[in-house]
Amino acid sequence: MHSDENNETVEPAEHMRFARYIDALAQVPPARETALIADVLADPDRAMAESAVTRHLDRRATELLADPEFPVWTASMGDTVARFPFLTRRLAEWSLFRAVSATGGHWEPGALIAATDWLQRKVSEHSASPQALRTLAEHGRTRRVRNAARARLNG
Structure with a gap:
């Protein structure tokens, strides 16, 4: 945070964008989820964008863990985040966590x-x-x- 000429604390632009992204991702309908994630990942502040998407992936994966559509969701997310190694690994690890913990799948x-x-x-x-x-x-x-x-x- 920094101060403007009136000595008021001003939130840095990337903090404001991060908060907007988190809010938008929390409310996005499933049909628009991949498009919104692609938009967020186009932000010039890559670290901030990946952080917002990671938080979203963690929240959604937790919600969908027992859902039979989980593999479909991870496949669509995988296509959307394919250029981002950290996000790709996080999705793969959610799939492994699901196999180990939720579905008793093969691992x-x-x-x-x-x-x-x-x-x-x-x-x-x-x-x-x-x-x-x-x-x-x-x-x-x-x-x-x-x-x-x-x-x-x-x-």
């Missing part, structure tokens, strides 16, 4: 071992899968993940 332990700290923490704190928890108790990247997985296994 490979190696994928969980190679996952980001974010996903390993999420699985260790929220999954009821004994296989996932054993995998993280033994091979989790951080002590926090290993301890959380062990505690869930033993609790």
Whole structure:
């Protein structure tokens, strides 16, 4: 924040755009979601735009986790964010989280071992899968993940 000539605090433009993006993404109808995300990702402040879209993807993935349309949604989002490696990985990790935690789908332990700290923490704190928890108790990247997985296994 900075001050203008009247000594009032003025919100930086990127903060105002971020807030507008978050608000618009929270209200977007499904039919316009990919178009709005593409518009947000066209913002010249790439870090801010990716942050807004990450927040949206996390919110929507949480809402859709048990929905049979989740794979359709992730495919359409994947096409929309394909030029953005972080967002692409985040979607892939949401799919892995869904397989491990929500649907009991097929997944490979190696994928969980190679996952980001974010996903390993999420699985260790929220999954009821004994296989996932054993995998993280033994091979989790951080002590926090290993301890959380062990505690869930033993609790």
